[in-house]
Amino acid sequence: METQQSPSDWEIVTGLKRGDQGAMADLYDRYSGVVYAVALRVLGDTGAAEDVQQEVFMQLWRNPAGFDSARGSMGAWLAVITRNRAIDALRKRKPETDFEDVVLSVSPDLAGDADRARAAEKVRAALGTMPDMQRKMLELAYFEGLSHSEIATKTGDALGTVKTRIRAGLITLRKAFQP
């Protein structure tokens, strides 16, 4: 549980830029749950997930300028970076995404444990409203890193159908957070 004394994300990033090791401990305490859960979901192996987590945090330590608030909220940004790194590890390929290329826009505040838990609950509810095949395609693309042609081969659907369903799935998630 976070207290009023908890540093803000902005303070943590400023600390990282100063080389403050305590800021890295704060970052870990706040976001390791998200980072590890995403890595584990993709890789399905605790050792590999821990390695990806270590890699993500160390890259940010080495290059804290890789993140700034114009790139999105810290929690969402770390989730995307971790997912991309984990997919690279799953596919045994060199990291393809530069930290600085990941810019995103997300509406809910994800800085607190309670905020993230509420958002996750909403996402799960939105996923529950989707047709099974659409949810499956979205998860194959996101958590297994399959291309749309690989998904089409796997499910037997036309390429156009895969594309349409994936986009509609993402838009459904977005709408779940719109007033």
Added chain:
Amino acid sequence: MSIHEQFAEDLALHSLGSLEGEERARLEAHLSGCAGCRLELEQLRGDGALLALSATGPRPPQHARQRLLDAVAKEPRVQARVGDTAPRRSWWGALGWAAAAAVIIFAASLWKENAALRQTVASVRDQNAQSARELEDLRQIAAPIIAPEAQVVTVAALKEKPQPGGKAFYLRKRGSLVFLATNMPVLPEKKSYELWLIPTQGAPIPAGVFKPDAQGRASVINPPLPANTEAKAFAITIENEAGSPVPTSPIVMMGAGE
């Protein structure tokens, strides 16, 4: 901000890294010149981040924290490496100094103005109160730059030329905005740049008219804005000299907020 419908599905796949080959190359070429589609790509990445949050599982093992902190302790200094990052960081660093310089210059101009007033006004009985007001003015101006909760939006050129750029420091709660631009192209005669706050809902809101100086630099400081308006993006158009209540020309620069 609208997107090009023919790219709508490819944007979704690209946000997940699932687009390949020719389709990917075609989309990336389009993105280099289309701010609307870039904005949509950022939102789709955000949608993906929400999907990532649905992942649940055990907490990381306890030793993982110490492993990380041990690795951090073995690489104790990061500042020397910051210079290795992309050149644009140093540009923005310079802009940060420019922002500081702008505040200092503004402070200096206030001081000079104040000195002139003292010469012309025989008795300045409320000097202390005036100084306090000046200090508060400076605080108000600097607040969007230094406040931890300030929203910082990067605005970049739509076309391939990367040199023109600007940075908007926006404090929603107060409706305070400081915008600094560099390398702005020379304007046609009797035209001005106009900055727009694009809210999450509703029409663009005028956020100040400006003309760059001979070096292409310009600033907009605390234009009148409604308080507590959430900004989805900031954009710039070219308008008649006095500005316009609604955009009448295509967006030439824009940047999305958080």
